[in-house]
Amino acid sequence: MAKKVVLAYSGGLDTTTIIPWLKENYDYEIIAVCVNVGQGIDELDNLEAKAIQSGASKVYVKDVVEEFIESYIWPTLKANAIYENQYLLGTCMARPLIAKVLVDIAELEGAEAICHGATGKGNDQVRFELAIKALNPDLKIVAPWRLWDIKSREDAIEYCHARGINLPFTAEQSYSRDKNIWHLSHEGLEIEDPTMETDYKKILKMSNVPEDAPDTPEYLTIDFEAGIPVKVNGVSMNALEIMETLNKIGGTHAIGTVDLIENRIVGMKSRGIYETPGGTLLYKAHEALEHICLDRDTYSFKSIVAEKFADLLYNGQWFSPLREALSQFVDSTQETVTGSVKMKLYKGNCTLAGTTSAYALYNASISSFTTGDLYNHHDAEGFINLYGLPMTVRALMKRAEGEVKKAAFPDPDRGNQEIR
Template structure:
């Protein structure tokens, strides 16, 4: 029991955290400080303070951290090119350590002894929250109701909420687990648990289904400076504005639907449908610019770093020394990732339509099929002889061994 002690709850206003407030008071006798961290949930936040108080919270914090999310979490991950298992753009993954950071700050301010969260015992978020909290203040206790209470399903939660008189928007007919921030919306559960089921067209909130997108392509220009996007369609925008603008542009063209069966950290596979319109466009544009300005060996090694970076973020290790060290490498690679990329968006597709940079390594005079005066094609013969020398030597040695064998056998 934590009689009279303060507990900071990571509060979203959804089913899980709405039920957790009365459950904590009933089972721990504690005072609940609800902390809603605004990472771009949008309209969900309009009533979150009233809902938390109505559910029994003693105090409510609503912290706007959208700019910090973009500058300190989204952009570093974008520069790294980190994508989990080839598809997932880590929208929930990098939001969790920022939320954990703010929960710890509020706990210190309020003199709270513990932090509670609504992540399930089957998911990744419990790890992301708790590892981040431990990294920032290992003295704080952590309460994870999903791992200890008698409620075994979302249906049980709905019944508990009714019994306690807590209004929730989730019903037994619409039971998706949804995580929403300015970078993406994730959808899990319900009929999506069968990977054979195609997502229903009314599932999407940020993106127009590709078949309903306009019949004409839309072009978008994105300008980068040292790997960070700074302009959209020649208009300079603040970091949050860039994400918001590209969400609109990509979303109306059906771009950014990601359907993946992913490997969770806890050892099981799960199926998620993600809407990441701005992220899909930014990753594509950033990669096109890197093709233009990075040398081969740097780009190949950076691909290895990107995979490790994605694993660290996905596994909740944002505040690890390795992630910080990888940032130093990534920042070095981004010194010349400056330029403009033109993309064509059409019914869910992102197509490169041009790129340019003052640091481009592409030289038309060298690669032209027309007449040139900078490349002597005769030089290729010597290069091929040296490049293929190991294979030539092996073939000669194999032939000699075969001849020696035949001679020994009297053939």
């Protein structure tokens, strides 16, 4: 009886190539698993038939979109985690959940190994394998890109054609893309040349370019409860409805496209084009609400946590004790992050148009230039004297130091000067 391997299957070029390669090089029964994290009907259509035709014995298609949003996207949003100040972590967030599904099915099927299509140069090999090790360290891992002789996407296409496998694209169109409900990434081909301007009209799938966005601005309101979005334009929605609605609105107005040179886990730099229309709107609104609801020290320390949270997620350490602990801290900060944020969208720009919260720490009677009962301008003098005391003491010390130096080292020319 053949041993079983569970293949993370997307129906794209890499995983289509892997099925015949596994059959030719391993005595495995191949169980293909497609994890639906919101990549869309185009990628999921006829997926089972394609996998069976390529040589898989069984196919699972698991819909985990709601779990993805509620258990991975929302915690990352609440943390305000952004990698290298630009990347909203779209690919990274899905990998631990996909790995979790793969492990569950491997255990259900009694498989001895999990196979993935991540390349030996990329981040995803690290993310998948760290998650698998965290969840079931007994499972073997097969990573064909680290083993086979195929060196490029062109080689993979030729490999498939030689085995009678039809592909719906050519080498000239074979961008490496990753799509889920949060984002769509594009890599490969001319994108790999950082000296070239990207033809966004050719590349983008979720979003308009600014030139094609509406000529009339649109106002958008997002309501949050304890850091989690619950309404769009006053209408209560579930997590999936919120993401679908905001993706459509943000994409229409060309919001959230990033052209990024990033530092990969494995040490090299890479260039990617990321579309995150709905996610960008959520980050903008959530941050605005935090500014009005969190005190200075909490917000400042949370910013440090956000950077570490982003690094952990990017580096495949979602299931680490530190990430779990940071999420508990973040959750405690979100208890008062409740309110409504209004934004104005216009040709790629998203500007604030009003923030309200019952937990707002902004108090107009204190902050206004008009004197209120809660603030006495005369109190500032004593505060400044105490706050500036270290500077005052240092200035006195430097003055005394200068006088000591003058006394110890008199001007050598002074004694030779004539007295007039």
